Amino acid sequence: MGQYWxxxxxxxxxxxRLATYERKITEEPYYLPNTIHDFEEYLKLLKQLHSSNDLQMLVDEARGHIGGDGNQAINDVLSNFSDHDTLRQMERVTRIREILSRDHLNEHQSNHKVKDVLFLDLCLEGYIKTLSDRIMHIDIGFEAYVxxxxxxxxxLALSYRWQEIxxxxxxxxxxxxxxCHSGxxxxxxxxxxxxxxxDRIRCLMGEVNDTYTEQ
Structure with missing residues (x-):
């Protein structure tokens, strides 16, 4: 309790000061380790309610559908949120998206499975953008840009089925x-x-933008 105070x-x-709050706090806290799990589960529930883009929630929904390779890849992503190498994390996310696209997003899957996997894929696509934005204004060097x-x-090739991409x-x-590797x-x-x-990529991006702006 000494550290608490x-x-x-x-x-x-x-x-x-604690006693002056509208909901007064007049008793010292006490430690109940058996309640930690319940509070952790409650915290997860709050995150799910307040974040429609919560990756952990979508992973939990899709885990039963994505098999061993998919689960291993997604665990690799989840355990490396704090990796300082942003490009390496982007590669991890791309890997799981490739697995989802190759094995789990096709017309032969059940509607329920496709829904869960598709929502996860959309969330991962957004995570890629977040990671890219993180290093947008940093000089990472030519090789890293490549x-x-x-x-x-x-x-992009996973999100849009265009041959030019x-x-x-x-x-x-x-x-x-x-x-880059040869110097x-x-x-x-x-x-x-x-x-x-x-130049081809620039034209392609313009075409993508025009296509979805007109719709």
Missing amino acids: EVLGKNGIDRN REVGILLAN KACLADWRDLASGL NINNEDNARKVKAIM
Whole structure:
């Protein structure tokens, strides 16, 4: 209890102040370890009620549908929320989305399963955007930019069934990533090839925007 009062005291709170609240606090707290689990479950419930985009809730709903590989991949994502390497976490999220798209989002699945998996996939898509926004204004270096563009293209290919996205992704992986690893990006001809892919991506994004703006 000494530590309890010490923390309150550092923040300008003492017994007298607690007693002046509308709902007065006049008794010291007591420790009931057997209630911790109940409060943790209650906290999860509150999060579910107040966040329609709560990843943990959607994972719990879909776990029974996504198999061993899917569960292993999603556990990898959940256990690395604090990973300082944002691109690595983006790659983890992309991996689980690839598994969901390949094995669990097709016309042969039950409506209930597709609904749960689809909501999870939409949440993961939003998480990718959040991660990308986190490093948007940071100079992460050329190689990391190449890596990030590849990740974002891979996610676009999972979200939109357009062949041009897949073609751009394949070209980006073959050309830009190869140049990055070989160190030949300073070659003028190679730079033009990378720019050509970027121009195609820019046009593609404009087409995506126009398509969904008109609907």
